[in-house]
Amino acid sequence: MKEAGMGPQLERLRDEALRRRLEFAEARFATARSSGIMLQDGRADRMGAGERAGMGVRVLVNGAWGFATTESTEFRDWLSCLDAAVDMAKVSGMRIAEPVVLAEAPVVVDEVKACFEVDPTTVPLERKLAAVRGYEEASACRAGERVANVITGYSDGRQLEMVCNTRGTLVSSESVRVMIWHTITARDGSIRQRAREHRGRQGGWELVEAVPAADFSVKAAERALSLLSAPPAPAGKFPAIFHPSIAGLLVHEAIGHNAEADLVLAGQSILEGKLGTKVAAECISIIDDSTIPGSWGSYAYDSEGVPGQKRVLVEKGVLKGFLHSLETAARMGVPPGGSARADGFMHRPIVRMSNTLIQPGQASLQELIRDIDLGIVLRGGQWGYVWCEKGQYTCHAGEGVMIRGGQLAEQVRDVSISGMTLDTLANALGVSRDFELEMPGTCGKGGQSMPVNGGGPYVKVTEIVVGGQA
Amino acid sequence: MSGEQLEDLLKAAEIACEAAMRAGAEFADAMADLGQGRSVSMERNAIKSSDARRWAAISVRAFVAGGTGWASASGISQETAMRAGQQAAKLARAAEPDPDFVDLVTPAAYPEVEGLYDERVAQITGAQIASWVTHNIDGALAVAPEAMVSGGANAGWRQWALLSSTGVRVARRSSSVSMSVSVVIRRNDNVGSFYEWDTARVLSQFQPEGLGGRAAEEALRYLDSRTMKSGTFPVVFGPLASGGLLGGLCGAASAEEVQRNRSFLIGKKGERVASEQVTLVDDPLIPGGMGSGICDGDGFPHRRVSLVERGVLNTYLHSHYTAKKAGEENTGHSTRGGIAPTNVIPALGTKTAAQIIAEVDDGLYVTLGRPAPDTASGQVSALVDAGFRIEKGRLTHALKNTMVAGHGLELLSNIDAVSSDYRAEPGMVLPTIRVQGVKVASGA
Numbered sequence: 057m058k059e060a061g062m063g064p065q066l067e068r069l070r071d072e073a074l075r076r077r078l079e080f081a082e083a084r085f086a087t088a089r090s091s092g093i094m095l096q097d098g099r100a101d102r103m104g105a106g107e108r109a110g111m112g113v114r115v116l117v118n119g120a121w122g123f124a125t126t127e128s129t130e131f132r133d134w135l136s137c138l139d140a141a142v143d144m145a146k147v148s149g150m151r152i153a154e155p156v157v158l159a160e161a162p163v164v165v166d167e168v169k170a171c172f173e174v175d176p177t178t179v180p181l182e183r184k185l186a187a188v189r190g191y192e193e194a195s196a197c198r199a200g201e202r203v204a205n206v207i208t209g210y211s212d213g214r215q216l217e218m219v220c221n222t223r224g225t226l227v228s229s230e231s232v233r234v235m236i237w238h239t240i241t242a243r244d245g246s247i248r249q250r251a252r253e254h255r256g257r258q259g260g261w262e263l264v265e266a267v268p269a270a271d272f273s274v275k276a277a278e279r280a281l282s283l284l285s286a287p288p289a290p291a292g293k294f295p296a297i298f299h300p301s302i303a304g305l306l307v308h309e310a311i312g313h314n315a316e317a318d319l320v321l322a323g324q325s326i327l328e329g330k331l332g333t334k335v336a337a338e339c340i341s342i343i344d345d346s347t348i349p350g351s352w353g354s355y356a357y358d359s360e361g362v363p364g365q366k367r368v369l370v371e372k373g374v375l376k377g378f379l380h381s382l383e384t385a386a387r388m389g390v391p392p393g394g395s396a397r398a399d400g401f402m403h404r405p406i407v408r409m410s411n412t413l414i415q416p417g418q419a420s421l422q423e424l425i426r427d428i429d430l431g432i433v434l435r436g437g438q439w440g441y442v443w444c445e446k447g448q449y450t451c452h453a454g455e456g457v458m459i460r461g462g463q464l465a466e467q468v469r470d471v472s473i474s475g476m477t478l479d480t481l482a483n484a485l486g487v488s489r490d491f492e493l494e495m496p497g498t499c500g501k502g503g504q505s506m507p508v509n510g511g512g513p514y515v516k517v518t519e520i521v522v523g524g525q526a
Numbered sequence: 527m528s529g530e531q532l533e534d535l536l537k538a539a540e541i542a543c544e545a546a547m548r549a550g551a552e553f554a555d556a557m558a559d560l561g562q563g564r565s566v567s568m569e570r571n572a573i574k575s576s577d578a579r580r581w582a583a584i585s586v587r588a589f590v591a592g593g594t595g596w597a598s599a600s601g602i603s604q605e606t607a608m609r610a611g612q613q614a615a616k617l618a619r620a621a622e623p624d625p626d627f628v629d630l631v632t633p634a635a636y637p638e639v640e641g642l643y644d645e646r647v648a649q650i651t652g653a654q655i656a657s658w659v660t661h662n663i664d665g666a667l668a669v670a671p672e673a674m675v676s677g678g679a680n681a682g683w684r685q686w687a688l689l690s691s692t693g694v695r696v697a698r699r700s701s702s703v704s705m706s707v708s709v710v711i712r713r714n715d716n717v718g719s720f721y722e723w724d725t726a727r728v729l730s731q732f733q734p735e736g737l738g739g740r741a742a743e744e745a746l747r748y749l750d751s752r753t754m755k756s757g758t759f760p761v762v763f764g765p766l767a768s769g770g771l772l773g774g775l776c777g778a779a780s781a782e783e784v785q786r787n788r789s790f791l792i793g794k795k796g797e798r799v800a801s802e803q804v805t806l807v808d809d810p811l812i813p814g815g816m817g818s819g820i821c822d823g824d825g826f827p828h829r830r831v832s833l834v835e836r837g838v839l840n841t842y843l844h845s846h847y848t849a850k851k852a853g854e855e856n857t858g859h860s861t862r863g864g865i866a867p868t869n870v871i872p873a874l875g876t877k878t879a880a881q882i883i884a885e886v887d888d889g890l891y892v893t894l895g896r897p898a899p900d901t902a903s904g905q906v907s908a909l910v911d912a913g914f915r916i917e918k919g920r921l922t923h924a925l926k927n928t929m930v931a932g933h934g935l936e937l938l939s940n941i942d943a944v945s946s947d948y949r950a951e952p953g954m955v956l957p958t959i960r961v962q963g964v965k966v967a968s969g970a
Contacts, residue, residue, distance in 0.1 A: 147653055185620075205786045250900075452907070476969070
């Protein structure tokens with residue numbers, strides 16, 4: 057996969073865009089390499105590797121955007137691609153709201169290398185396989201005869217993105233990510249329950265060496281086993297405490313997406329017109345921070361060449377800001393936020409989250425629980441989605457623990473919740489000092505997938521709708 | 527686009543396959559892909575961006591003692607194809623043996639499926655797509671001047687070639703065009719929203735006109751949504767929601783899930799898994815169907831398969847691998863890495879959707895939602911994304927913050943009506959269904 061010489065070639069294309077007097081042009085060359093191992097039911101019978109590379113160019117013509125891509129690394133194809141982008145910008149010009157203006161941003165020329173201790177590509181396959189097998193065997197041993205299926209996976213990936221625009225920015229950013237995951241399905245008669253653990257960091261093989269099976273795959277096995285004897289969750293409204301994993305899902309789905317300035321400007325966000333107003337209880341402060349070292353969603357520069365930064369979204373319940381691209385920052389009259397990210401060369405940058413979290417407080421979990429007579433602690437955040445414009449969200453928690461008389465009581469399974477974003481945030485009663493940022497995953501938006509992380513403390517809310525069956 | 531390009535793709539796949547075999551693979555297959563598309567996206571009643579994309583990629587599977595190596599790369603040059611083939615073989619040699627692997631699909635006669643490619647779709651210009659977008663913005667605004675319209679439209683084509691060491695050699699092209707329109711209407715603190723869409727492989731089946739207006743009309747109906755009392759109710763799932771439940775059944779019927787011990791349909795083949803109202807056929811041969819094609823991802827010829835007949839599960843969905851492992855007939859549902867249905871067509875009932883709703887005294891109607899059972903546990907716990915309260919046979923008010931739940935088998939067994947009328951899309955029959963005894967939790 058060709059990378060050498062692409063920087064100068066991007067500059068040649070940029071110079072061609074300048075020669076044509078385009079208002080703005082931004083060319084991005086991106087490569088991605090990945091490899092993975094999947095071990096299932098005792099056999100590592102699937103090994104994979106992938107690589108992709110190509111260039112996408114975005115232009116502004118008469119205030120309208122055009123974008124085009126090619127997987128070719130030949131300069132003549134890049135010139136054709138520039139022509140196509142200009143043609144598409146003319147198409148956009150058929151009906152624009154107002155000419156696009158971009159916020160001023162410092163011109164940056166920089167090269168960022170990935171940080172890791174042990175390059176995962178130098179680790180022999182046998183060693184990787186041994187580690188994965190170790191996780192699987194420990195889990196299967198713990199689950200014993202009740203194990204129905206076990207999948208353990210490992211993947212590493214390296215991404216390189218070069219951004220070059222007509223303002224003079226030329227940034228090359230490299231990142232390396234490693235992830236391990238373990239899913240176990242346990243069975244007891246006709247009941248099947250699944251539990252999953254995953255760990256993901258930006259870094260190298262050292263991530264795997266730092267994760268013992270007892271804190272990873274064995275934990276999943278124990279959860280799957282305990283869920284077999286748990287009753288289904290009750291249906292109805294309950295006072296609830298969100299585990300940090302659910303808080304991470306909630307902050308991502310319910311607030312994070314609504315704080316994306318492109319959705320705000322599109323009229324798709326419930327936070328439109330609420331800047332500076334109270335949108336949550338005072339105990340709630342939310343940030344999106346792409347500078348957290350090693351976190352799955354971090355980056356040095358976004359796909360517009362703007363440095364990643366810490367952004368305050370909600371401070372003590374008051375909406376303080378949104379996530380911005382160059383375009384949305386200009387439209388709202390604020391400095392660029394470095395939140396424009398693109399999924400490889402095939403997509404144009406759009407506003408995205410990075411590491412989004414609720415800030416911890418002072419309470420202990422026990423203090424949050426003790427005045428709840430009948431409620432539920434939700435944990436095991438698995439997935440969720442949000443209807444931004446309506447402020448309606450759902451999260452699948454997978455498991456929970458009932459609270460009875462101020463004490464943790466029986467475990468329950470198959471827990472999903474729904475809520476109205478602003479109601480939930482306004483009804484927050486407290487947050488714990490315990491905190492986790494351990495939800496490395498992929499967020500989908502506009503057909504693009506992006507690595508993000510989420511987390512928070514335990515969050516207590518007055519009530520939440522549980523879609524249970526008991 | 528030309529036959530020459532299909533030959534180029536076949537050549538790339540052949541080079542990749544040969545490279546894998548020379549590098550020690552016992553079996554190999556390769557798929558080479560080439561495509562191009564144009565799209566126009568809209569945001570708040572204006573065009574946001576117009577994009578032109580093209581792609582070329584190759585993916586190779588190599589097998590050594592059943593262990594699988596996968597390699598994929600962008601581009602279809604000889605060098606890329608050869609490197610991908612060698613990489614796949616290297617990984618296959620490192621993979622552990624799988625005694626259940628027997629071989630790959632052998633050559634067969636493929637059915638002809640009409641309407642999968644339309645040169646007129648391949649030639650659609652950005653300006654034409656933009657005109658659909660602007661007309662639909664205007665259509666929505668004509669219905670509701672305060673409407674905020676988003677979404678987009680796209681058109682493109684794809685060519686692919688699949689070639690295996692066992693002699694499979696097939697190449698085809700397809701086209702697709704689609705549009706979706708999302709409308710949000712705000713009146714004070716009330717929000718109504720809805721989306722409409724259309725999709726087709728051939729231009730004659732594509733009808734983008736009126737999507738914006740219809741989405742706006744629907745969005746108005748969802749203003750002033752409310753919660754309802756919690757309890758157990760009959761639930762009517764409309765055409766855009768019924769597929770979640772029926773499609774979830776097909777997902778759990780994947781032989782891969784069954785053989786891996788993680789499906790709630792294990793041991794259910796030949797048994798009743800739904801009410802007698804439910805009959806499902808998977809038909810990949812429907813002309814112009816969005817899920818249609820001549821063969822599956824392994825190169826196995828497509829055919830019509832009866833999945834569920836009057837509530838009884840007739841077969842699991844198989845790939846070549848799972849069929850050999852089970853000693854059962856291959857149903858042709860491989861997606862190269864997974865198993866999935868193509869065009870799932872439910873048999874229709876005798877009552878209209880209106881009659882089905884009119885028979886409900888106290889219940890709810892789900893317009894949008896994803897009530898798919900969890901594949902392993904079978905549990906359903908789903909948000910009503912958009913829906914209505916039904917009182918005395920009439921849709922009364924829109925719903926918010928409401929969830930439906932139950933076990934998939936229970937919900938499927940409690941289906942007491944499938945409508946006679948339905949929403950038709952290429953390769954899709956989307957009826958209304960009614961399920962009795964559904965647990966409902968709401969924020970009331």
